Amino acid sequence: MIEVNNLVFEYPGVRALNGVSFRIESGSITALVGPNGAGKTTLLRCMAALDVPLQGEVYIDGENIHEDPRACHRKLGYLSDFFGLYDELTVRQCLLYAAASRGIPDGMQARATELAATRLGIAGRIEMKAGTLSRGLRQRLAIAQAVVHEPQILILDEPASGLDPEARHSLAELFLTLREQGMTLVVSSHILSELDEYSTEMLVLRDGRILSHDPIKQKRVSDVRLKLSLVGPYDGLQKLLSGLPYVSAVEGDDTSVKLTFSGDETARYHLLKSLLDQGLPVCVFAEQQRNMQSTYLESVRRKDSQDGLL
Amino acid sequence: MNINPEFRRNLWMELTPYRLIGMPMVLGVLLFLAYLLDGRHYGASVARTALILFGLLAFLWGTRLASEALITEIRDHTWDNQRMSVIGPWSMTWGKLLGTTIYPWYGALLCMLVYLTSRPSIGLSVIETAVLMVGSGLLGQAIGLLSSLQAIRKSQRYGRFQTTAFLVLGAGCAVSLLNWPFTESAKVFWYGQVYPEDRFILISLLVSLGWAIFAIYRLIRVELQLKSLPWAWGLFVLFLAGYVAGFLGNGSWVTGQSLAQQRLLSAFLITLMLAYGTAFSERKDPVALRRLLQYLGQRQWFRAMQILPLWLTTLPFVLLACAVLVAVDLISGLNAGMQIAGPAMAMVLFLLRDFGILLFLNLGRIPKRADMLTVVFLVLLYGVIPTILAALGFDRLAGLFWPSPGVPAEIVLSSALFQAVVMLWLMARRWRKSHQHY
Incomplete structure (x- = not known):
């Protein structure tokens, strides 16, 4: 695309x-x-x-x-970071102008305007002037302008x-x-x-x-990040974990680590059980939500280590 | 019927019911006052008031709005949306020119109606006068819009000073044009023919208006990212050179030269003036120049022509005019000392030197002030230094900086050539230095 x-x-x-x-x-x-x-x-x-x-x-x-x-x-529809609206125009006029300037024929502009306003949830404010709208509604109007031509x-x-x-x-x-x-x-x-x-x-x-x-x-879906914490330090914790099935990318110290686990829930149960069986004083064994922040930081870290900055 | 969206938007914004009522009320009061003060006489006083009001509305207010049309869009962050629209360049041109000024025009046309029905009889007919008034108003506004478009191409920002300058430029042109036919009737000699001055000005006005609107159209094409070759500018250079040359009569402007040579010289000076004008009014963006060199290096001539700056487009016309001047000068054999050819060649070399200075400074660390700094250097080189030399009694040395009469052509040419080579070398060196890290 x-x-x-x-x-x-x-x-x-x-x-x-x-x-x-x-x-x-x-x-x-x-x-x-x-x-x-x-x-x-x-x-x-x-x-x-x-x-x-x-x-x-x-x-x-x-x-x-x-x-x-x-x-x-x-x-294309494009909304810039500092988008602009014609404050003196009503929402309907703004959308009609956007529709006309994007080449929608005269007979279909009113329909396109209604559709965009409904889609963006601003149909109830169609006769209000753009300059009187709140920040959120202005944002919606700007997006409606950007998508009016589908x-x-x-x-x-x-x-x-x-x-x-x-x-x-x-x-x-x-x-x-x-x-x-x-x-x-x-x-x-x-x-x-x-x-x-x-x-x-x-x-x-x-x-x-x-x-x-x-x-x-x-x-x-496939990978989860787990956090494991112990009551006290355990010598060679990272080495121990790295040798276990489904475990990779172990980071931390002898008391607390983060690891990537690629197994299912049963495998996760077996991991916890084996740790407890080995006498590790586990006090935290929880899934870390892998969000944009962690993915982003991981990418940056990976790049930095490739460049030799870390 | 498809209404021009840009024009319709302006109508929505400008022609609100309150404003539609307000304008005739205010104008009506002022004109009624003029009528009362003139002893309840619907004549010269009312006509004069109507004409002044027309000028204020069409020339000042209208030109101001036209000058600010684009910068308002940029300031309010709506220009990108317009650039992404499918509105054609013609629609955008007249939608902006007539749309942004529609409200002043609403009042100005009312004033014109009063003026035409109350004015004393003068040379031009009612229709001709109406065309002159509307045409001059439109020309002022078109020049304002054109100047702002060109300024935006150079820099996305401009302030009150520039807007005022565009206003003065546009309104100045319009007022001077409108003022002419109301003065004593005279004759104009153009290419040996005699024309009534008022009608000649009327036609010149319409032709100028045509060029101004066409120029706006061409610049809007660029803004809308439509690909254009620079033929229109070439055509304008030829037109202006030909138009101005027509005013030269048999009276000797440069001693010892035929009329044809004088006209050639005038055409050469016009191309030179346009080369300087465009060099200062356009952006000397190193990135754009780099792109141009890249296209030229890849032999993508068509693409290179599309982004060729106007000052570079004008340069071949300067060289061509100079070459023809030199050839005619040599062939005619009238002037063994190359009375015209020598100074003309020196002027071309000085132009290259000045382009070198301009680019050298624009490639420097503070390109924002480069154009202004170049002006300072040129004032020094063409004005201050020769004057100091002359005052010290070294008149002949002044010829090193300007083709002065009395200084042998060889000396002027050698000096100009040396300066041009040095400046272009310095510019090339800075160019290489500033781009070596890529």
Whole structure:
């Protein structure tokens, strides 16, 4: 669906993207994460054909977006981190303008407007001026504008910044709904907890390079991260655990460790039993929720150790 | 019927019921006052008031709104949405030009109606006067919008100073055009033909308006990422050179030169002026230059032409005009001392030197101030240093910085060539240095 090949983007004196390549399949929600200044916004703007890279290509459905940006814009919806609305216009007028400017014929604009407003839950405020809406509702209106032409792909840059927890949660639900309706989403943020609720893939960007691109949910199903703590230290705890079946990536000391366990629940029971049988004073044996934060930090750590920084 | 979405949006924003009622009320009061003060006479005083109000609305307010149209979109973060829309460049051009100024036009057209029905009889007919008024208002606004578009291409930010400059530029053009036919009637000589001045200005106005709108269209095409070759600019360079050359008559402008040579010289100076103008008004972005060099290196000529900056597009016209001047000068055999050819070649070399300075500074650490710094250097090189040398009695040395009369062409040319080579070498060195880490 989206293919990015060897993308290089420079600002005067700064290389913001350095040979970025990846592929995103349709029907996914990809979380683009990375620290501030990693190049997330630049990458999204290149993907939306708003900025032209120095090198490399972006393909949407096999079409090079920089060869014919306007044709690709029909397939794209984009919401920038600092989105803008015409405050003097009503919600209906904003959506009608968005529909008309995205090429929806006159006779179908009213229908598209109603549909987008209903989809985003702002139909009840259709006659209100955009300038009078709350932050959360403005965000919804901006997304409604971006999806009014039913794009195949929706690109959102920091969509939840400035929203309260409730609005963030409802935004997450909205993204899942849009995905169920067949849309492919790419969402950037540096707040990982907000992406955790809906992302299926995580693309980690740092210093203009891709650190990793992994699926999220699938990992959770097969691998679990366990935390094991003892009442007192046990000599050679890590070595002991590393030799046991289904156990890998053991980290910690002689009192407390974290490990990756790939067995089922019965295997987990047998692991605990064998530890207790060996006389280990286990006081904690719990599953660690593997979330975006841990996946991200793992990617960063892996990269740093490859680069010899750790 | 498909309504231009950009125009419709502006109508929604600008023409609210309160504003629609408010404008005729305010204008009505002011015009009624003029009517009362003129002893309840619907004549010259009312016409003058209506004309002033027209100027305030169309030239000042309208031009200001047109100048701010794009920066408002950028400031409010709505411009990206427009760039991602499927609105065509023509629709965007007239949607913005007429849409953002629709409210001042609403009042200005009411004033024009009053003016046309109360004015004293002058040379132009009612229709011609109406065309002149609307055309000059539109030209001012188009120049304001065009300047802001060009400024945005250079930098995504501009402040009150620039907006005021665009306003003064646009309104200044409009006012001067509108003022002309209301003064004493005169004749214009153009390519040997005699034309009534008011009608010549009217036609010139319409042609200028056409060019201004076409230029907006071309810049909006770039903003909307439509691919364009720079033929339109080339056409404009030729048009302007030809238009200005038409005003030269048989009276000798440069002694000892034929009319054809004088016209060629004027065309050369126009291309030179446009080369400097575009060099300062465009962005000298090292990344864009790098991309251009990359395309040229890969022999992707079509792509390279699409991103060719206007100052580089103008350069072949300067060189061509200079070459023709030199050829004619040599063939005519009238001037063994190369009265025109020598200074013309020196001016081209000085232009290359100045481009070298401009790029050298733009590739430096503080590119934001590079253009201003270049202006300072040029003032020093063309004005201050030659004046100091002249004041010290070294008049001939002034020829090292400018093709001064009385200084042998060989000396001026050698100096210009040396300076151009040094500056271009320095620029190339800085370019290599700044890009060696990639």
